[in-house]
Amino acid sequence: VDLKKANDRLEELLDCVDHPRKVREGQRLYCGLDLGTAFIVLVVMDEDGNPVDCKYQFASVVKDGMVVDYVGACDIARRLKEQIEGELGVELEECAVAIPPETEALDGGVVKNVAESTGLECTAVFDEPTAANLLIGTTDGAVVDIGGGTTGISVFKDGKVVECIDESTGGTHFSLVLAGAKGMTFDDAEVYKRNPEHHREVLPIVSPTIDKVTTIIERACRDYEVPEVILVGGTAELTGIEDRVQKRLGIEVHKPSHPMFVTPMGIALGC
Ligand code: ATP
Numbered sequence: 232v233d234l235k236k237a238n239d240r241l242e243e244l245l246d247c248v249d250h251p252r253k254v255r256e257g258q259r260l261y262c263g264l265d266l267g268t269a270f271i272v273l274v275v276m277d278e279d280g281n282p283v284d285c286k287y288q289f290a291s292v293v294k295d296g297m298v299v300d301y302v303g304a305c306d307i308a309r310r311l312k313e314q315i316e317g318e319l320g321v322e323l324e325e326c327a328v329a330i331p332p333e334t335e336a337l338d339g340g341v342v343k344n345v346a347e348s349t350g351l352e353c354t355a356v357f358d359e360p361t362a363a364n365l366l367i368g369t370t371d372g373a374v375v376d377i378g379g380g381t382t383g384i385s386v387f388k389d390g391k392v393v394e395c396i397d398e399s400t401g402g403t404h405f406s407l408v409l410a411g412a413k414g415m416t417f418d419d420a421e422v423y424k425r426n427p428e429h430h431r432e433v434l435p436i437v438s439p440t441i442d443k444v445t446t447i448i449e450r451a452c453r454d455y456e457v458p459e460v461i462l463v464g465g466t467a468e469l470t471g472i473e474d475r476v477q478k479r480l481g482i483e484v485h486k487p488s489h490p491m492f493v494t495p496m497g498i499a500l501g502c
Contacts, residue, residue: 232370237366237487237493238488241492242489246282247283248286248287254277254320260283260323260324261327261502262312262351263495263497264326264351264495266298267379268291268378268402269291269380270287270379274492275319276500280500284315285492287311288311292304292307295399301344305348312351323351324352325353325502326346327501328356328357330359331359332385343356355501358385360374360376360395360494363376363461364385364387366497367461367493367497369461370389372461373452373459375462376494377465377466378466379401379466381397383396383464384448386452402464404440405424406420408437409433409437413436427468430471433469460477460482464491
């Protein structure tokens, strides 16, 4: 898949975080709310799919894809919405949300309720890797969303999802391994890991966990001919993770420029 268009949109989105775009009066806006294990992200796009604003906050209101602090989740989502409304000078009305694959029956309603508690009308509930693919646009390949608590995988064949799974290994496990190896607290390891200057040191320490993620990808793909794998999600920000996965998997692996923002942006595109 050609990632150029996705990468251009992601650069724009990152620029929006500090420089929200101007909106016209009465302009229709579309939001994507991503409630994650590590981050809650709210993305706003215009009708042409151009990013308008984006705000996010580190949070511990979701665990292994489940909302464990409902009031906390509502609070953060409301604050992000109010912050964006303050910046743009308009009221946001509609949003889409996403949940990890296989949690629909359990949690789909909860995530929707969090969104609606802020006053937004929820127009769609996606599974995360499928939402990510609304930006990536692969027709034949696997989109792998390595988040905080889980790794979600959607396998696409002729543009249709043929397999969709979620397993509980993600960046939180990387931080736990790092904390153990360096004698740090989990919170310190989490911050240390996210600094790109530490990635060369971090990569070999968390390699066994990367290999665990690769095994999960392998299992999801084994019944299909998968020509390429696209890594998204915050944990895919780790420099070099794509090379390790590709070597073990034996399938070409690609990564967009800001993988952490692919799913939130895809959700907004689906609104
Ligand atoms: P989930 O999808 O599992 O519910 P989430 O939506 O919060 O979780 P993401 O926001 O995609 O997941 O990713 C969060 C994870 O990405 C965290 O573990 C975080 O430490 C990790 N992460 C974020 N930025 C970086 C970075 N620059 N380097 C390494 N890891 C990073």
